[in-house]
Amino acid sequence: MTARTTRTRTTRTLAAGLSLAAALVISGCSSSDSDAGSGSAGDAAAAPKLAVSGAFMPEPVNDKMAGAFMVIKNDSETADKLTGVTSPLSDDLQIHETKDQKMQQVPSMDVPANGELKLERGGNHVMFMGLKSTPKVGDKVTVELRFEKAGPVKVELDVKERTYTAQHSNAH
Known part of the structure; x- marks a missing residue:
């Protein structure tokens, strides 16, 4: 029963992490204020229009x-x-x-x-x-x-x- 509980928690943690990552990607596509100002090549670029x-x-x-x-x-x-x-x-x-x-x-x-x-x-x-x-x-x-x-x-x-x-x- 312990292994099953661990698998369930791992699955839930993974699902929550993927949901958070997807939300960040989606919100990052529409946000432009965080990209203003810093011009260094190492920064994440705004999604192309x-x-x-x-x-x-x-x-x-x-x-x-x-x-x-x-x-x-x-x-x-x-x-x-x-x-x-x-x-x-x-x-x-x-x-x-x-x-x-x-x-x-x-x-x-x-x-x-x-x-x-x-x-x-x-x-x-x-x-x-x-x-x-x-x-x-x-x-x-x-x-x-x-x-x-x-x-x-x-x-x-x-x-x-x-x-x-x-x-x-x-x-x-």
Whole structure:
């Protein structure tokens, strides 16, 4: 009976510790007053402020795969990484980069401080593998972007015509 009591206390202590850690992380994301003033590199940086624009998915040809494209803008001094994507439409979403006209899956992509990550046709993108249904033009597909430092970001992809290409306002 003593071993069981010890296990129960250990489990409760661990659960309480995890709850406290989660609360600190959540409250730290919205707090900015503690970050003001000290500029040393050793201090914990504020969570990046990310915004997503132009999110769309071309209408898939079939239920095998589909791409997603968008611009993730980081208006903060802290760089971040896109580390994963989830969606009710598929259990297998992948982050792909395109180099030398070849597509390959990567574990993450950088979202530079005061910069942006462009996910666009012919370049880096999100790939849905094995769709649970085939969305049509006009539908919306929900995805959740996961980042190394910022909290998860829910995005609605507009399903567009297969030939649609987003026009970004800031040409390089």
